[in-house]
Structures are given as C-alpha cells and as structure tokens.
Amino acid sequence: MRIYPPVWLTSLPRRQKIALMISADLIALPVCFSLALFLRAGNTELLHQYGFLPSLIIAACTIPVFSYSGLYRMVVRYFDLRVLWVSGASLACLVALTYALSYLVTIGHLPRTGLLIYWFIAFSYVVISRFLARAVITRAQQRKQTGDRDVLRVAIFGAGEAGAQLATAMRASSGHRPVCFFDDDISLDKKIFSDLPVYFSDNMKDQINQLGINEVVLAVPSLSVKRRKQIVDKLHRYAVSVRTLPTLLELVDRKITMQSVRDIKIEDLLGRDIVPPREELFARCTHRKVVMVTGAGGSIGSELCRQIASRQPSKLILFDHSEFALYVIEQELRRTFPELQIVARIGSVCDVEAVAAAMRGQRIDSVYHAAAYKHVPMVEANMSEGIRNNVLGSATIANMADHFGVKTCVLISTDKAVRPTNIMGASKRIAELAFQAAASRPNTSTTFSMVRFGNVLGSSGSVVPLFRKQIRAGGPVTITHPDVIRFFMLIPEAAQLVIQAGAMAQGGEVFVLDMGKPVRITDLARTMIEMSGLVEKTRKNPAGDIEIKFVGLRPGEKLYEELLIGGEVTASEHERIMCSHEPFLEEAEYREKLGKLLAACESRDELAIQLAVQSLVPEYAPYSSLDTPRDSAAAADESRQLTPLPVLNLKPAQVGISGISGSS
Incomplete structure (x- = not known):
C-alpha cells in the first residue's frame, strides 16, 4: 500500500512538526525579503549591494516574533481566520521595530520602503502556506481514515x-x-x-x-x-x-x-412553528432564583431542568424517586452547565419528610411539580397507587411550598383532567383542586398555579416511541381506534410555555396552552411508516411492509381530548397561553372529601374509589360510558353540550391552559 507523505507527516510528534514549520520559514522568509528588495528597486541592484545577510537577519528576527505570538502553537489542521491577524500583527510589530532600529543604527541606508513590501509578501506567504498545508493534510487525513470507503x-x-x-x-x-x-x-x-x-x-x-x-x-x-x-x-x-x-x-x-x-424525527414534521420565548417571562421565576423541580428525571421534568439551567438560576434542586433517572439528568446538567449549583434529592413526593428535607433551608423561589404517574391503562389497573402518587403527592408539594414560603409553585397538569373518563385524568383534576384550595388560603405567601396541556411528542408513554419500536420490529403498528385524535406538542416548547405561564400567575390560575390542531393517530402512524422508507400493508396492497392494526379502546381512553372544563377563557400576556375560569372547592370541603378518597384507596375497593373520585370530580365519567365506539365528530359535539353538575358548592377560579403528556 502506498504511503502518502502528508499522511506520514500527520503521524510525526508535535515537536518535529514545529521544527519542520520553522525550517520551512527559515528558507522562505529570506526569499521573501530578497523579493521585497527586488520589487523596491525594480532590478537586482539592491540585492547585489546588500547581499544575502540582511535577508538572513530579518528571517532570524521574524521566527522569534512568530513563536512569541503563538503562531507555531496552532494546530495546522484547525487553522482558522485567527491566523490572519496573528501573522499580520506579528509582522507589523517586526517591521515597526526594524524601522525604529534603522533610525538608531544606520544600516547602510537600507531602503525602509522595502520593509513595508516585505510585510505584504511575508504575510501572504504565511497565510497561503498555512491554509494550503491545512487543505493537503486534511485531505490526506480523510483518505487515511476512510480508506477504500466511499465519501x-x-x-x-x-x-x-x-x-x-x-x-x-x-x-x-x-x-x-x-x-x-x-x-x-x-x-x-x-x-x-x-x-x-x-x-x-x-x-x-x-x-x-x-x-x-x-x-x-x-x-x-x-x-x-x-x-x-x-x-x-x-x-x-x-x-x-x-x-x-x-x-x-x-x-x-x-x-x-x-x-x-x-x-x-416525526417531531420535526408534526410540531408547530416556533414562537421564541419571551425573555422577561422566561427569566422572571428562574434567573438568579433557587428553583426546585419534582419528577426531575421524567420527560417533562428533565426538559424543565434544561430550560431552567439555561436561565442561570442561583441553584437548581432536582427531586425524583428514581435513582437512575435522577443520576442521568444530574450528570447531563453538570456536564452542560458546570458552573451551576445542583442539588439532587431522592424521594417520593408523597413522603412529607422527604419533601421537607429537600426544601428546608434552601429558600426556594420556584417549584415546578412534574412528578406524576401518567400512563392511562397502568393507572387504571392500579388505582390506589395512581391516586396516592398524583393526588397525595400534589397536596404534599402544595402544603410544603406554603409552609416554607416558596414564592411560586406550578403544577404540571394534563388535558385528561377535563371531563375525565379514567383515573389518571381524574387524579390530575383532583391535584388541580389541591393547588386551587392552597391558593385560596387567606394568609399564604405562595402563588399557586396550574398548567394544562396535551400529549408531548416523544415523551415516555406516548405513542411515538411505541410506534417506532413496532416499526423496527416489522409491525404491526397497533392503534386503539381509527378515529382517535390527540393534541401534540414538542417537549422543549411545552417546558418553555410552562415556565412562562408560571411567571404570569397571580394565584389560583389554571393556564391552558394552545395546542394547535389535533392529529389523527392513524395519520401519525402512516407518516412514521413512510419516514422509515416502508409501505403500509393493506387489503389493497398485501405486499406492503407494515400493517396497521386496530385493537380497540383501552380502559379509560377517549377518542378525543379537551383542554377546558368551562367555556370562560381569557387571553394572557403570551399569545399561546390562555386562562380559563373553572370551578374549585373550598379547602375545608376538599380536605373532607380527600380524606374519604384516601381511605378508599387504603381499602383498595375500586368501586369505593370511583365513588369518592366522583364526589370530588362530578364530571368524571368512567370508561363504561365509552364502551360503544362513536363517531369522533359526533362525540365532540355531544361533549360540548355537557355541563358540570351543580354540586359540591363550587366557586369559579381563574385557571390557565397546559398539561403533561399521557398515553394515547
């Protein structure tokens, strides 16, 4: 195999490479000065008059100047425009010093304009030689690395x-x-x-x-x-x-x-056009603040941590019950933001002592509560644990935030909390009630708010990772119902809007994020199949690659999702964040009904749990009402005619639009 000289040069030790560069300059720079004298006179008269000695002296003086300026410390393969001003400034200093010296010591009336011409010629030589060497060596290095592979x-x-x-x-x-x-x-x-x-x-x-x-x-x-x-x-x-x-x-x-x-990724084709965050809102509750994120290792929680860290908080407290998830996000943040003070705490949001230990002495300014169980069928099959984590955990965070004087506390909610047909959605609505009750306390110094939104593309539990895995396995892609539609949002956008919504809170609001147009899950699956370079397998095209299979609605799943309980919506400071006026319970009544719900959870009696949930969330309609599939448009029309039952002594409260991702 032939060995190319440039490749051989790249394998030399660093000192030998520098020695070669200096040797080349010692040969070329005298030639540059001789050429300057020739151009100055227009003939060889000056060259004969002064001989070759001045050229050698100038070159000998130039090398130390280049060395002092750091030109020889630059790696040839990574030369950039910095070489221009380094070499230019170095040669300018040399010419200026030579001019000054020529006035002090007469050197046979050396033509000073020849020095200026030398500057231009030497500068051109240095720049051209370095960039030419970079091109040759880079090409040789690529040849060495790629071998016979096609570029x-x-x-x-x-x-x-x-x-x-x-x-x-x-x-x-x-x-x-x-x-x-x-x-x-x-x-x-x-x-x-x-x-x-x-x-x-x-x-x-x-x-x-x-x-x-x-x-x-x-x-x-x-x-x-x-x-x-x-x-x-x-x-x-x-x-x-x-x-x-x-x-x-x-x-x-x-x-x-x-x-x-x-x-x-599918997220690139189904997301929405980007609206840059409003800096005054984005930084209001994060810049130079002590911020705590619960569920910090989850899809939404980890992105909240990244966005908050980019706003230069004085301290970021990560709280999660999963050691591995907490470790992963902590290491990522320490690597990306080495100057940021990070505190990682393992614990459950249901554990009052663990939450208190994480907050005590920290003087926390903002809490973002993202810890929740969100997978609909899983929570439906484990009602007691789902309610305990989502409801008791939220109540604990609200109480501890009030106790330790946290300035702002934001609950991450979900569109499934609106007229829920499943325990997961109902538990998130009850969590909202906990924050609303805390906000109604007369002496609280904490501003409580909620943010409700729909599915997040690519989050854990969403359909995108599931479809991607099924496509890689050769199918089929399983969809519950051909008419299922969902709102989707990108994780970074959701996190940014949550932070901005929390900054606008006055106390007790439920903020609702503008989710854009809903997406039919069947269309999502077909787009992902096409992006994989495959063809859908159908009756008309039995030779296709991937089949889409409809498996029926799962327990507690809707054909469509909503974002509002009531119809009273107002605009906010941000174009994609709205406020809705929705009902809430007085704290005393909420505590009484919550006690009955937690007692039912202790007994693990699912019927008693559902009845206790309905006493708190009267619009909760268990899955049995959706057993018979209906046309999605008709279902949406019917849902708009429903009104909350006038029970439980409800009062209107300002609410804002947003949510967490859930299973589709």
Missing part, C-alpha cells in the same frame, strides 16, 4: 450561519464532503457561499443527479414545520437520505458540529 457527498439546505458552520465541520471530518448549498432565496442562485455553489431549491432534483449527492442536511433551525415537511417529502422522492440540524428549541447556545446532525 458521502452532502448538500446543505440553507445558505446561512448554521450552514456555514456545518460546511466547516464537514471539511474537518471524515466520510462527508460538502458539495453545494440549496436555498429558498432565489437571489442566492449560482452564488458562492462558504466556498460552495448555491442553487435555488426548485432546482434540487437536477443538481442532485448532476453532482451525485447522497444526502441532504437541513441547516435552517428556524425552518417552519410546513416547509420542512414539504422539503422532506420532495427529497424522499429523489432517493436521497435526509438529515437535519437541531431546531431553535433544541439549540441552547451550542456550536454546530457533525455530532449535531441527526435523523429526521
């Missing part, structure tokens, strides 16, 4: 800052070669950007065929969901793989590298 020819969609960073990262990596840019801006067509040609996006098919492109990477973090889906659908027809950089929600002060590139 992936990549087009970057988006001629912007992110695309430029990605092109630079690809050039320094092995196995990827940036070929061109695609962009929606027709004014950039046929222009050169980051040393690559730019082509208008309508011409992608022709350029993909002509340039032999294997992969296209979407490098526009702000790209709308609709446009992203259009691009992905078009590129899939051209038989090229498509990957993407993180979205604006995922990019939190991170530099773009090859590790940033990831596969297209």
